Amino acid sequence: MIRKYLQKIYLALIFILLYAPIVTLVVLSFNQSKTRAKWGGFTLKWYKELFRNEQIMSAFYTTLIIAFISAAIATLIGTAAAIAIQGMKQKWKTMYMGLTNIPMMNAEIVMGVSLMLLFIAFRMTLGFGTILIAHITFNIPYVILSVAPKLKQTNRYTYEAALDLGASPLKAFFKVVFPDIVPGVLSGFMMAFTMSLDDFVITHFTKGPGVDTLSTKIYTEVRKGIKPEIYALSTIMFVTVLVLLLLVNYSPKEEEETPVRKKVRRPSRVKKLLIQRVIPVAICIVFIGGGFHYAKESGVMGGEELIVYNWGEYIDPDVLTMFEEETGIHVVYEEFETNEILYPKVSSGAIAYDVVCPSDYMIQRMIENDLLSEINFDNIPNLKNIGKQYLEQSRQFDPENKYSVPYCWGTVGILYNKTMVDEPVDSWSILWNPKYKDSILMQDSVRDAFGAALKYLGYSLNSTDLDELNEAKNLLIEQKPLVQAYVIDQVRDKMIGNEAALGVIYSGEAIYTQKENPNLEYVIPKEGSNIWIDSWVIPKNAEHKENAEKFINFLCRPDIALKNFEYITYSTPNEAARELIEDESIRNSEIAFPDLSRYDNLETFQYLGIEADQVYGDLWNKVKSS
Amino acid sequence: MKNKRMLAGPYLFWSVSFVVIPLLVIVYYAFTSDEGTFTFLNLAQITTPENLKALGMSLLLSFLSTLICLVLAYPLAMILSQKQVNQTSFIVLIFILPMWMNFLLRTLAWQTLLEKNGVVNSILGFFHLPALEIINTPYAIILGMVYNFLPFMVLPIYNVLIKIDRSVINAARDLGANPVQTFCKVIFPLSMPGVISGITMVFVPALTTFVISDLLGGGKILLIGNVIEQSFKQNSNWHVGSGLSLVLMVFIIASMALVAKYDKEEGGSAF
Numbered sequence: 001m002i003r004k005y006l007q008k009i010y011l012a013l014i015f016i017l018l019y020a021p022i023v024t025l026v027v028l029s030f031n032q033s034k035t036r037a038k039w040g041g042f043t044l045k046w047y048k049e050l051f052r053n054e055q056i057m058s059a060f061y062t063t064l065i066i067a068f069i070s071a072a073i074a075t076l077i078g079t080a081a082a083i084a085i086q087g088m089k090q091k092w093k094t095m096y097m098g099l100t101n102i103p104m105m106n107a108e109i110v111m112g113v114s115l116m117l118l119f120i121a122f123r124m125t126l127g128f129g130t131i132l133i134a135h136i137t138f139n140i141p142y143v144i145l146s147v148a149p150k151l152k153q154t155n156r157y158t159y160e161a162a163l164d165l166g167a168s169p170l171k172a173f174f175k176v177v178f179p180d181i182v183p184g185v186l187s188g189f190m191m192a193f194t195m196s197l198d199d200f201v202i203t204h205f206t207k208g209p210g211v212d213t214l215s216t217k218i219y220t221e222v223r224k225g226i227k228p229e230i231y232a233l234s235t236i237m238f239v240t241v242l243v244l245l246l247l248v249n250y251s252p253k254e255e256e257e258t259p260v261r262k263k264v265r266r267p268s269r270v271k272k273l274l275i276q277r278v279i280p281v282a283i284c285i286v287f288i289g290g291g292f293h294y295a296k297e298s299g300v301m302g303g304e305e306l307i308v309y310n311w312g313e314y315i316d317p318d319v320l321t322m323f324e325e326e327t328g329i330h331v332v333y334e335e336f337e338t339n340e341i342l343y344p345k346v347s348s349g350a351i352a353y354d355v356v357c358p359s360d361y362m363i364q365r366m367i368e369n370d371l372l373s374e375i376n377f378d379n380i381p382n383l384k385n386i387g388k389q390y391l392e393q394s395r396q397f398d399p400e401n402k403y404s405v406p407y408c409w410g411t412v413g414i415l416y417n418k419t420m421v422d423e424p425v426d427s428w429s430i431l432w433n434p435k436y437k438d439s440i441l442m443q444d445s446v447r448d449a450f451g452a453a454l455k456y457l458g459y460s461l462n463s464t465d466l467d468e469l470n471e472a473k474n475l476l477i478e479q480k481p482l483v484q485a486y487v488i489d490q491v492r493d494k495m496i497g498n499e500a501a502l503g504v505i506y507s508g509e510a511i512y513t514q515k516e517n518p519n520l521e522y523v524i525p526k527e528g529s530n531i532w533i534d535s536w537v538i539p540k541n542a543e544h545k546e547n548a549e550k551f552i553n554f555l556c557r558p559d560i561a562l563k564n565f566e567y568i569t570y571s572t573p574n575e576a577a578r579e580l581i582e583d584e585s586i587r588n589s590e591i592a593f594p595d596l597s598r599y600d601n602l603e604t605f606q607y608l609g610i611e612a613d614q615v616y617g618d619l620w621n622k623v624k625s626s
Numbered sequence: 627m628k629n630k631r632m633l634a635g636p637y638l639f640w641s642v643s644f645v646v647i648p649l650l651v652i653v654y655y656a657f658t659s660d661e662g663t664f665t666f667l668n669l670a671q672i673t674t675p676e677n678l679k680a681l682g683m684s685l686l687l688s689f690l691s692t693l694i695c696l697v698l699a700y701p702l703a704m705i706l707s708q709k710q711v712n713q714t715s716f717i718v719l720i721f722i723l724p725m726w727m728n729f730l731l732r733t734l735a736w737q738t739l740l741e742k743n744g745v746v747n748s749i750l751g752f753f754h755l756p757a758l759e760i761i762n763t764p765y766a767i768i769l770g771m772v773y774n775f776l777p778f779m780v781l782p783i784y785n786v787l788i789k790i791d792r793s794v795i796n797a798a799r800d801l802g803a804n805p806v807q808t809f810c811k812v813i814f815p816l817s818m819p820g821v822i823s824g825i826t827m828v829f830v831p832a833l834t835t836f837v838i839s840d841l842l843g844g845g846k847i848l849l850i851g852n853v854i855e856q857s858f859k860q861n862s863n864w865h866v867g868s869g870l871s872l873v874l875m876v877f878i879i880a881s882m883a884l885v886a887k888y889d890k891e892e893g894g895s896a897f
Contacts, residue, residue: 007705010701011705018776020739021731021732024738037738080634080636081636083630085634096634102645102649105830105882108831109851110875113652113871116858117655117864118644136644137641140637144637190722197726198725198729200730201837218734219730222730226731230731238723438759486845498742621676621848625679625680
């Protein structure tokens with residue numbers, strides 16, 4: 001009896017381990033608050049938002065379409081192969097099974113990398129097609145491995161009997177063999193479908209710009225904070241499958257089949273097939289049909305087009321809709337996470353982006369490498385709304401103000417929790433105070449991390465002096481045991497959730513975090529820091545330059561700039577928009593609009609050249625692996 | 627029967643094109659430099675202190691999580707194999723159904739659970755138990771690995787256990803073996819193919835992951851998977867990345883050889 005109980009408890013514990021994260025995600029999908037760090041009350045709004053979010057929906061349908069097509073093709077190839085392998089001599093069988101085992105056993109990362117290298121070697125453009133090929137490749141073994149055992153159970157003499165009785169090989173196969181292996185084929189298909197759906201690593205390496213599956217979309221968002229709509233979508237998917245499975249499991253159970261009873265039972269098996277397989281398949285088809293429909297609607301609308309490449313969460317989605325409605329230009333919108341990711345994508349020219357929003361030093365690099373085209377300012381009358389001092393500041397990377405229009409700007413500083421930090425925070429030195437061990441969040445990017453260390457040491461954050469950099473590196477290594485985590489935008493969520501006392505953060509995030517958690521305070525350290533500007537630029541290979549200028553002009557309109565400021569909370573260089581801010585405490589906020597004349601040690605990042613980049617990269621690796 | 631063999635044609639073509647040749651491409655990149663000359667330097671990259679540390683860490687963490695998986699999975703498989711559960715519904719429950727919740731999200735959810743003020747600590751705090759502070763440490767990564775790869779250990783063992791002839795076990799009992807002896811001398815040796823298969827199916831993905839360390843390690847712990855991912859995605863240094871992948875392949879091939887040795891006709895595959 002005790003043993004029975006122990007067994008039950010053990011099963012329950014394992015079940016909790018496996019399902020705790022899933023329950024968490026379902027709960028988060030009903031969370032009013034946008035951050036996962038805080039429970040803001042029950043809401044269904046994310047489910048509504050979900051269907052309006054084009055990016056998530058198109059990633060979702062790309063995922064489903066790839067899963068469906070790859071599983072179908074894999075089922076075809078795999079079933080045929082399984083049948084052939086069954087009839088082979090032992091030696092060949094072993095060879096084929098070995099071949100099947102390679103993708104099963106191989107590390108996902110090695111397989112992803114190898115396929116990526118192959119596609120590039122054969123000059124194939126990474127995109128939908130390459131993801132599909134990769135998915136078929138890792139799906140086939142699942143089909144073979146689930147069909148093969150079923151084939152082993154079939155009686156080969158029935159097939160030969162059918163042939164002897166005059167059936168053609170094809171007819172004999174479909175009448176005799178196929179019905180017996182159907183369960184294997186179907187479960188192989190389902191397996192392949194699920195595997196494709198859940199894959200991240202291989203897609204990560206074989207995907208190109210412009211295509212996202214749910215996995216890759218989520219991976220990008222991990223740094224930005226997952227959008228609650230994603231939780232809603234996952235919950236819907238999970239519950240749908242759960243319901244389907246319940247349907248399947250409550251239908252008549254299959255009994256152990258003996259050869260004699262087989263014939264008798266076949267009719268009920270057909271019925272069972274209907275409930276267990278046809279309905280699920282029908283639902284899948286509805287989903288996939290929706291996908292094709294959706295892809296048609298959103299992708300190729302014809303007419304005017306504009307391809308925008310912007311930081312994640314860096315525009316109010318309504319602004320895009322308004323732009324589309326006002327101009328009739330269809331916006332294809334894509335996001336990047338860091339300047340370093342953006343650069344190779346633009347320079348390779350794989351996709352002709354029309355308008356891009358890099359930061360200062362990256363714009364300098366793009367100008368130096370002749371990647372940008374001059375903006376025709378006749379088309380941007382709203383430039384007059386941009387404050388003069390910001391254009392002046394832009395001269396540091398765009399000396400003649402020919403290539404860029406400022407979009408957002410800000411500083412880098414320390415966000416701290418007043419209830420957790422006792423002493424006044426005014427210096428970078430607090431990030432090296434052992435008192436705050438495991439309560440410090442550092443930026444997970446080379447330049448920002450080194451910037452903090454270099455400034456603390458009193459050097460320029462554009463230093464290329466090896467001794468200075470080594471000193472900074474040692475300082476960062478010394479700091480590492482105190483650091484709770486190296487993150488990018490997760491500083492926001494973690495600080496709101498009282499997870500850490502101190503975090504290095506961009507000023508734009510500070511306003512949002514303060515709203516969510518009033519105990520937080522932002523400060524620019526006295527040793528100085530980084531001041532940055534993100535500006536819109538037009539790449540040389542843009543195909544819709546005039547549309548791009550219309551877009552920039554639209555964003556410079558005071559009401560639009562205000563709308564964006566309220567959504568993303570990053571400081572706007574748009575003076576006219578600032579005048580429109582109703583809340584006086586924000587209009588005159590020291591965080592959002594610091595009086596720059598008070599600081600003489602704020603520096604803009606500069607592009608340091610390939611060699612210096614390499615040095616920074618190597619030193620950063622040393623810090624991370626220390 | 628002859629034209630039946632033709633049916634394997636598409637598969638052979640596909641496998642050679644997209645499995646075998648890509649691996650050869652990796653080998654090519656691993657042994658050449660930027661200028662296309664032959665070199666061992668890329669492979670030698672594994673001996674830099676940073677990379678050796680990453681490899682060591684990966685081996686340690688994947689070894690531990692494989693061990694934990696085995697310890698957790700074996701009793702689970704035993705319990706389930708003794709019950710008359712419908713096999714498909716069980717596989718679905720522990721293996722397929724969770725996969726419809728994205729892998730990254732599932733792993734990320736552990737952050738919410740494990741954080742200082744997270745769900746687990748709130749529950750512990752309610753019972754006045756000491757807080758669990760493992761997020762952003764190697765322990766969290768181990769937990770993530772165990773969580774993600776446990777099904778790969780359970781299924782092969784389960785599949786072997788249900789195939790063991792009950793009469794063999796009864797015979798052992800009749801001949802006077804106590805339950806412990808029966809387990810050690812009969813059940814466990816018979817389940818070895820499943821155990822070995824499970825071990826490799828957990829060890830290989832754990833050794834090569836970069837996502838789990840990324841999500842649960844707080845960016846503080848670099849595994850060999852992270853190093854390879856960075857050399858392809860951030861530093862664009864494909865030659866070094868390929869060299870390191872090739873080093874990794876050595877461990878994978880060793881695992882495959884181990885399975886091949888144990889994989890008899892009714893060996894313990896997951897399906």
